[in-house]
Amino acid sequence: MTLTKRISDHNFIAFLWHAGFLAFAQNFMDVDTVIPAMVIESGGNAMHIGILTAIMLGGSSFTQLFFAPYVSHAPYKKMYLIGGISTRVLALFALGAILFYLRNNQSSSVLGLIFLFISMFSLAGAFTNISYNDILGKSVLPEKRKTFFSAKQTIAGGIVLGSAFLATKVLSAFEYPENFGVMFFIGASLLLIASGGFWKVKEIEPSGLRITGFGHFIIMLKKKLKENKKLPYFLGFINTQGIIISFLPFVMLYAKQTLYTQSSDTGSFLLFKVIGIVLVSLLVFLVSKKIRYNKLLYFNVLLSFILITFTVYVNNQYLLRYVFILGGITFSLYTITMNGLLLEVSTTENRAIYTGFAGAGNILPALLPIAGGAIISLFGFNAFFIMYIFVVLSSLFFIYKIDCRK
Numbered sequence: 001m002t003l004t005k006r007i008s009d010h011n012f013i014a015f016l017w018h019a020g021f022l023a024f025a026q027n028f029m030d031v032d033t034v035i036p037a038m039v040i041e042s043g044g045n046a047m048h049i050g051i052l053t054a055i056m057l058g059g060s061s062f063t064q065l066f067f068a069p070y071v072s073h074a075p076y077k078k079m080y081l082i083g084g085i086s087t088r089v090l091a092l093f094a095l096g097a098i099l100f101y102l103r104n105n106q107s108s109s110v111l112g113l114i115f116l117f118i119s120m121f122s123l124a125g126a127f128t129n130i131s132y133n134d135i136l137g138k139s140v141l142p143e144k145r146k147t148f149f150s151a152k153q154t155i156a157g158g159i160v161l162g163s164a165f166l167a168t169k170v171l172s173a174f175e176y177p178e179n180f181g182v183m184f185f186i187g188a189s190l191l192l193i194a195s196g197g198f199w200k201v202k203e204i205e206p207s208g209l210r211i212t213g214f215g216h217f218i219i220m221l222k223k224k225l226k227e228n229k230k231l232p233y234f235l236g237f238i239n240t241q242g243i244i245i246s247f248l249p250f251v252m253l254y255a256k257q258t259l260y261t262q263s264s265d266t267g268s269f270l271l272f273k274v275i276g277i278v279l280v281s282l283l284v285f286l287v288s289k290k291i292r293y294n295k296l297l298y299f300n301v302l303l304s305f306i307l308i309t310f311t312v313y314v315n316n317q318y319l320l321r322y323v324f325i326l327g328g329i330t331f332s333l334y335t336i337t338m339n340g341l342l343l344e345v346s347t348t349e350n351r352a353i354y355t356g357f358a359g360a361g362n363i364l365p366a367l368l369p370i371a372g373g374a375i376i377s378l379f380g381f382n383a384f385f386i387m388y389i390f391v392v393l394s395s396l397f398f399i400y401k402i403d404c405r406k
Contacts, residue, residue, distance in 0.1 A: 011139040018197030023156030027167040028187030032248035037266040050373020077131035084128030091121035092188035099181035164274040168267030233401040239364040240395035272321040276328025300333040
């Protein structure tokens with residue numbers, strides 16, 4: 001059976017259903033503000049934030065390198081998709097339960113369990129993402145993809161802006177740890193509803209390329225690196241510009257340690273981050289048919305430089321809000337461009353395995369947060385900011401070499 005416009009439109013709506021409810025849930029499990037703040041208030045320090053960020057962001061994506069051979073072997077991947085999101089739901093419910101029923105234990109015991117279920121949540125997300133990209137790529141017509149990503153960000157931004165107010169109220173209505181427990185219970189419930197979109201997707205075409213094991217996967221990676229001239233630069237781009245998605249958790253640590261922010265401030269930072277996401281998502285949606293990825297990539301590097309530099313000079317909680325606006329903008333732009341580039345450098349036959357290849361592009365984003373935690377502990381925040389600026393600016397070379405004209 002071939003992909004028709006009718007089936008494509010059906011899948012388009014199903015994926016948007018998931019995106020909409022995921023956006024509603026996002027604020028209650030936000031990896032840039034809520035989870036880092038929860039870990040800090042549970043007794044975490046700079047190294048804990050570094051390890052946490054490595055697990056949630058770069059590290060989880062890096063594991064796609066190992067998940068891809070297993071997932072790619074199956075011609076149809078819908079059940080992998082559903083299994084992955086179900087695991088994430090269970091992990092969130094477990095986090096909520098820990099904060100309610102184990103809150104009187106020693107902080108080290110609580111932190112250990114928190115890291116266990118955050119790891120489960122993050123790794124399940126990486127596992128799910130492989131199937132997601134494969135099914136999306138072959139279930140939505142090519143001419144609708146950029147529209148989908150921009151519409152997804154716009155709809156998500158509108159919903160997440162409204163839910164940000166509710167999340168802010170929850171954070172301030174309860175004391176620690178009940179406030180974070182309620183947040184995770186709400187997030188898990190909404191994520192469960194979001195999974196309904198995956199159940200509705202019609203996966204009509206099998207994947208053309210299969211991998212029989214990790215050894216075969218490495219052979220394929222070497223082969224594709226030679227055949228596809230843009231793939232090495234795509235991986236270089238993820239390894240450099242990709243670190244910007246791990247910046248805001250360290251800003252939360254900076255806010256807690258130097259500006260002495262509280263849970264109510266966490267809600268405010270979350271809200272301002274969402275405002276940034278909404279602004280840039282709406283803009284990209286309006287110009288999606290006119291603007292090329294190249295311009296978005298260069299623009300995001302400039303904004304990332306401004307974001308890090310501005311953070312250095314922030315000395316009060318009021319100005320820090322604008323850091324989170326910029327953070328929301330850079331994160332949203334990176335998400336749109338990275339996913340779009342992945343679809344452009346791959347094909348329907350090899351998209352799942354290319355998603356696994358993208359995991360190899362997350363080596364630096366996986367390791368740098370841990371190094372960042374150590375640098376902050378030993379040399380302070382200024383050395384950390386300089387390191388991030390250097391790596392982000394190096395992405396300009398890879399953007400130039402990719403030269404994506406779509």
